[in-house]
Amino acid sequence: MEERELICICCPLGCPMTVRIDNGAVTVTGNSCARGAEYGEKEVLSPTRVVTSTVKVIDGEFAMVPVKTKTDIPKGKIFDCMKEIQKASVHAPVAIGDVIIENCAGTGVSIVAARNVKNHN
């Protein structure tokens, strides 16, 4: 049996949780909601994160557009995704939800815009 102490990051409450793994069966205690239990299980079996960054905008009212992975990606893929994000650029106009990079770093997850950017004139 393995036991891990975690702090839940699903919301600002930051519940201190204990996750027990016993022959592949995972039990979470200390959580105060269902999302916490889900996070606890995921964090020990296959941890994931949403990655946010910025991408250069050409001819936009702003220099940069904020972007994010559309869903969470494996923690181990964060820097591979960042490499692709750093190389990318996009022409204005951009709308929230626009796909900037498809299937980023082989994760199957797209990078999408998180702010509307109009053309600069």
Added chain:
Amino acid sequence: MTEHDIVIIGGGPAGLAAAAAAKKAGTEDILILEREGHLGGILNQCIHNGFGLHTFKEELTGPEYASRYIDMIEKEQIPYKLNTMVLSISSDRVLTVINREEGLIQIKAGAVILAMGCRERPRGALNIPGYRPAGIYSAGTAQRLMNLDGYEVGKEVVILGSGDIGLIMARRMTLEGAKVKVVAELMPYSGGLKRNIVQCLDDYGIPLKLSHTVVEIHGKERVTGVTLAAVDEKRRPVPGTEEYYSCDTLLLSVGLIPENELSKSAGVDLDQITGGPVVNDCLETSISGVFACGNVLHVHDLVDYVSEEAALAGRSAAAYAGSQKEEPSSSNIRIRAVNGVRYTVPQFVNRESEADQWKIRFRVSDVYRDRYISIYYGDERVYHKKKKVLAPGEMEQVAIKKESLEKYPDLAEIVICTEED
């Protein structure tokens, strides 16, 4: 001089939520004044996610959260002026305002909502000796340069202070290829949210040194390094614990201060602890018809709570603008924060208030485990609830039902405190 029923100062999260709520409450004539070129305030540079879990039941980035409210303002066609700076407010709610199109103008407001937000405590407030080399930024300035303007701020970074913006920037700069060597925190606990310590420091192996501070900044033209030292319980550096870190950038995340110069010009009473206005349960300040919400009132951790608080200010301002009442009502009950509770907002509640219950927000003054939050009406304890963890970095709240006061007709003071048992 033009006139408007409600004038809102600031087009960030607080101002936008206040405007939307005032409109919903029936006020047609609303004007938002924003000094930046865009609505949304500081959220536009907060590109990380985690916003909106309470309000929208999903995790949004800052710009996405802001755009939800900007869309509401556009849909309701609530007027706003951008690049417009309010210079002063008189006690009878006449605003002196300046912008490039109209020059210097005056606006008379039926009600004013203060939503100016806060600013960062600067280096000058810390008394760190040394030259003034380039490479020292407040964390929010670095965030703006990086996320809005697209600059690389630095390559080797030390962060002083473990406020949320500093933690967020530790991760952000790491992702962009910088080496964040250490986060030093003067206090024995972090001022940031736990989730940010996990997600921004632990995930990337960035050490957090509690009870440490910067005692020297090296470099004349550009920062070349800093010296950290441990501090004792009186926060004095301990000789012999000095440690040198080479770096080209020092970020400061050492606290936020509500921006109340305008409130002062109107004569609004300020709370010494929060740095924001003293308000009643309607979020009305000591000046009749002037309301406050968001980080100008007290610094929040969560924008969701800002939106909720701002909506109350918006509804209160709408009721005020529609009623023509001029005197703040007098039957106020003071809320006193003692024994581990640093402050409360609001500081007063009014029995004649229309609300059924009041949400009292507060912060504690130290890290406590298994400690109770208690409320006293006179000698009688009317609320007693155990909390597993209480920390200064995390705002707490309790609800007080108005009907619970019926048995106490002469009550002048409500006490909120922490207790060991």
